[in-house]
Amino acid sequence: MREPIARCLAELSAADVADRCSDAAVAVLPIGAVEQHGPHLPLSTDLLVADELCRRVVDARGEELDLWLLPSLAYSKSNEHAWAPGTFWLSSTTMLHLLDDLARSLRLTPIRKLAVVNGHGGNSSLLDVACRDIRVHHGLLTFLLHTVLPPDQGGPASAHELGLGIHGGEDETTLVLHLAPELVDMRRAERIVPEWLTTYRHIGIGGPVRFGWSSDDLSSTGVIGDPSQASPEKGAALFGGMVDTLGQQLAEVARFEFEDKTGDDAERG
Numbered sequence: 001m002r003e004p005i006a007r008c009l010a011e012l013s014a015a016d017v018a019d020r021c022s023d024a025a026v027a028v029l030p031i032g033a034v035e036q037h038g039p040h041l042p043l044s045t046d047l048l049v050a051d052e053l054c055r056r057v058v059d060a061r062g063e064e065l066d067l068w069l070l071p072s073l074a075y076s077k078s079n080e081h082a083w084a085p086g087t088f089w090l091s092s093t094t095m096l097h098l099l100d101d102l103a104r105s106l107r108l109t110p111i112r113k114l115a116v117v118n119g120h121g122g123n124s125s126l127l128d129v130a131c132r133d134i135r136v137h138h139g140l141l142t143f144l145l146h147t148v149l150p151p152d153q154g155g156p157a158s159a160h161e162l163g164l165g166i167h168g169g170e171d172e173t174t175l176v177l178h179l180a181p182e183l184v185d186m187r188r189a190e191r192i193v194p195e196w197l198t199t200y201r202h203i204g205i206g207g208p209v210r211f212g213w214s215s216d217d218l219s220s221t222g223v224i225g226d227p228s229q230a231s232p233e234k235g236a237a238l239f240g241g242m243v244d245t246l247g248q249q250l251a252e253v254a255r256f257e258f259e260d261k262t263g264d265d266a267e268r269g
């Protein structure tokens, strides 16, 4: 049983929401996934990391930054892993509708900022769209943050993974070894890196020319990366850095406002 933390929105009463939540508060929505992560990691890897990271940061900085943690969204857009039994995924349209519904519900609280903390790389493009749609449809201030950016989206890349450590590789494996070691089977942690992709100059995952892919196009096991070098020590260091980074990012979210445009209008007169 996990230690309870303060500032879980769903643990308030409806009356508390009106009393305790202000228009300066930030709702933090962790987004996980339940999807294949290779033979050595649990389906819940992204959910575990997003959920634990957000809990830790809201626990540490919730009072200071006026953060409220929403229950994690377990399922998301994982159709690139739909071939594997155990993957549970939402379609793009379902997920856009679901986020729109959550935003409409949040709009009935005093909270005006929504910080989506994405734990699954396959959601990123869709969440960009959702953040804009929610801004336009509901007037909320929306922010897209990531537990850790995958290498194909500008995140750190380890050399032995050739920038292709995007799924079940070293980073994710170290994180689960740190957070829930009993769920990792390192005897089955095998390097699978689609090195043939490096023969293309323009076409690439994260390159100037992208391509649609399913993880079984790129890997025989579902892993894209090298989990064999993972360790709990590396995981503790990585997770500690993620807690610091997300705290700093949410501090900016907490003070962010669009600049008042009335001055410009007056000048243009």
Ligand SMILES: [Zn+2]
Binding pocket: 037, 045, 046, 119, 120, 121, 167, 168, 172
């Ligand atoms: Zn993952």
